[in-house]
Amino acid sequence: MPAAPSTRPSRPWWRAAVALFASLAVALPLFGGTAQAAEPKDLSAGRSYTWSEAPDADRPDRGRQLTDGALGALDVTDPAWVGSTKGRTREIVVDLGGSKSITGIRAHFLQDWPSASVLVPLNVSFAVADSPRRWATVGRQATELLWGDGPARDEWFxxxxxxxxxxxxxGARAAYGRFVKISFSVHTRAAQLIDELEVTGFHGRIDGAVTPAPDRPGxxxxxxxxxxxxxxxxxxxxxxxxxxxxxTADELRPYLARVDRDGRPVGRLFDGVLMLGLLTPSGVDLGSGWARQPDWEWYRDKTFAPGGDLDQLDRAAGQVNAALPGPDRKTKVVLAIPNPGGTLTDFGDVDGDGITENLNADAVGREQALANQEKVVRWWTAGLIERWRAAGYEQLDLVGLYWLPEQIDVGPDGPEQARRVAEVIHDHRLTAFWIPHFLAYKAFQWQEVGLDAAAFQPNYFFEEMDPARIEDAAGIARSYGMGIEVEFDERAATDPALRERLLAYLRGGSRYGYQDAFVAYYQGVDALYRFATSTDPKxxxxxxLVADFVAGKKIR
Incomplete structure (x- = not known):
């Protein structure tokens, strides 16, 4: 029986070929009209690169060491390792010779602590660009190895x-660009050793390769x-x-108002106050994760005691309003949430069920530990707000709560713990504040976990280090979208070196642009009060000078 005639119209052979090619192109990358195998290539092999700051003289880069494909041994004396100690954040920029479809970037580091004083970076950033002036950050990774004692080990970021x-x-399948940048901050005492970096992907532009939007740091x-x-x-x-x-109100008044040498208010000063405590009578630090319920309750009762710290702040705010012309202004207040940590098995019974809260994941499992940590934070915040409302402060406005730990916990549930804290704060319609230190673990995730306002600590005041730290910290703060913390204590009045460090923060405000940003001020316990009331002109x-800085004046 003859075959039935086809009802599909015929078409030229080349159209059929084009259709076949198009179907293949869905599954395979397309390079200038040619189908290629989908196996990424090492785009950086043998390529040249530049350092933002030269490596250490005793661990130099002898030229293209990082792209030669040779890994060093787990031995700091192996010349394959290139070292960086102190100074600014290091940036290594690789020129791929033309725009490529980049599917992966990685860098290999060594750790040998404490015997060789070598640590892996806490965080490494990866960026892509068509021009080295228009970088787009595509990813950041925190160490999974973590800092700790032990034999030499390595880690790929x-x-x-x-x-x-x-x-x-x-849905992007690649980042399209010519230049790749790998950035990592360096420790003030330990070296960071790198022996290889690798950029993988495809030559040309594959389907799904996108040009990442340039960063807009601020x-x-x-x-x-x-x-x-x-x-x-x-x-x-x-x-x-x-x-x-x-x-006392007398001690707090020089913070809310700029005072003259006789202590009289002559203008406004800080528009917000963060009240926080660390040490308790038991000697336990509220930020350590080891403070138990009685320590937390002691701090809460002290803060809200009749005639106590908040009462005195309310009184000082009223005195400033009475002394200065213009409408009264409530002082914005932020209160602290201590760190529940993840270690205690007997925090205390916060819900009256007769069972102490166990915060330790090894003892009760990760989910239950997180739930118990959240329960403690909810108990604490509810108690703060209840006491605040009962006090009826007339001159104060509670606007936020501050997460006391200065980094995201290094455990696997650290980000989730921070996210739950932020959620609790938002449930009370308050703002979540945070002030991470310079080398804080996963600080770049602050917005991802739901925190609202963050000020980055340069930590320049506290130890001798490269004066470029202020500029470096300012750059990191801008890249993370944070404000800055100005740091000093009473020693600035008696130690010329520390005085200069304080001035470096103040001069940096106009030089690096953070003077008009959100700024937090660490001043030890009461340094600014001591400065305000001192009879010594210097x-x-x-x-x-601090008051001028707050007022927006350029400090020279």
Whole structure:
């Protein structure tokens, strides 16, 4: 029986070939009209690169060592390892020779601590660009090895399009660009050793390769995210010698108002106050994760005691309003949430069920530990707000709560713990504040976990280091979208080197642009009060310089 005639119209052979090719191109990358195998290539092999700052003289880069494909032994004396110690964040920029479809970037580091004083970086950033002036960050990775004692070990830090994608470009199969940048901060005492970097992908532009949107770095500006606070003074009211943590209205007034040498208010100063405590009578630090329920309750009761720290702040705010012309202004207040940690098995019974809260994942499992940590934070915040409302402060406005740990916990549930804390704060319609230190673990995730306002600590004041630290910290803060913390204590009045470090923060405000950003001020316990009331002109000058900085004047 003859075959039935086809009802599909015929078409030229080349159209059929084009259709076949198109179907293959869906599954295979397309390079200038040619189908290729889908196996990424090492695009950086043998390529040249530049360092933002030369490696250490005793561990130099002899030329293209990082792209020669040779890994060093787990031995710091192996010349394959290139070293960086102190100074600014290191940036290594690889020129791929032309725009490529980049699917992966990674870098290999060594750790040997404490015997060789070598640590892996805490965080490594990866960026792509068509021009070295228009970088687009595609990923950041925190160490999974973590810092710790032990034999020599190594770690790859990596970004891969399959795992992390390209920011704001869902479905992207590659990042398209010519230049790749790998960045990592360096420790003040330990070296960071790298022996290899690798960029993988395809020559040309494959289907799904996108040009990442360039970064738009910028400081956190005062506004809704900061509950309207521009300048936030840290007031420590924990347990200190000589009752220094017990505040009076007279001691607090020079923070809310700029005062003259006779102590009279002549203008406004800080528009926000963060009241926080660390040490308790038991000697346990509220930020350590080891403080138990009685320690937390002691701090809460001290803060809200009749005639106590908040009462004195309310009184000082009223005195400032009475002394200065213009409408009265409530002082914005942020209160602290201590760190529940993840170690305690007997925190205390916060819900009255007769069972102490176990916060330890090894003892009760990760999910139950997180739930118990959240329960403690909810108990604490509910108690704070209840006490605040009962106190009826007339001159104060509670606008936020501060997460006391200065980094995201290094455990596997650290980000989830921070996210739950932020959620609790938001449930009370308050702003979540945070102030991470310079080498804080996973600080770049602060917005991802739901925190609203963050100020980055340069930590320049506290130890001798490269003066470029202020500029370096400012750059990191801008890349993370944070504000900055200005740091000093009473020693600036008596130690010329520390005085200069304080001045470096103040001069950096206009030089690096953070003076108009959200700024937090660490001043030890009561340094600014001591400066304000000093009869020594040089010491009093420090108070006036800080006040000028807050007022927006350029410090020279």
């Amino acid at each position: 990596a970004w891969g399009v399959g795992d992390e994608g390209v920011p704001d470009r869902p 400081y956190l500006e005062p506004g809704r995210a900061t509950a309207g606070i521009r300048d936030l003074a840290l007031i420590y009211n924990g347990q200190y010698d000589n009752d220094r943590g017990n505040w 010491t009093r000058e420090l108070y006036d």
